[in-house]
Amino acid sequence: MKPNKRSRSVKRVAKRTPGGRLVIHFRKKRPGYAKCAICKRELHGVARGRSSEIRKLPRSQRRVSRPYGGYLCSACMRAEIKRLVRGE
Numbered sequence: 665m666k667p668n669k670r671s672r673s674v675k676r677v678a679k680r681t682p683g684g685r686l687v688i689h690f691r692k693k694r695p696g697y698a699k700c701a702i703c704k705r706e707l708h709g710v711a712r713g714r715s716s717e718i719r720k721l722p723r724s725q726r727r728v729s730r731p732y733g734g735y736l737c738s739a740c741m742r743a744e745i746k747r748l749v750r751g752e
């Protein structure tokens with residue numbers, strides 16, 4: 665096995681060939697969930713996957729369409745906007 669394939673940063677997938685042989689295919693791992701930049705909770709409505717996979721999705725499925733969508737959760741966005749308006 666090639667040294668770069670020995671790494672645990674690549675995922676091993678067992679595949680059955682048409683001839684009945686079991687072979688190992690290597691896949692890049694999926695990135696983790698998007699998190700809020702302030703409270704670090706998982707963001708909903710944000711696509712998870714490698715950037716090449718996300719690019720194929722419609723824009724509305726990539727992230728939430730509101731200010732700071734895909735960066736802050738809704739509660740933190742509200743708090744952040746209030747903070748900015750108050751000039752703190």
Ligand SMILES: [Zn+2]
Pocket residue numbers: 700701702703704705736737738739740741
């Ligand atoms: Zn948050």
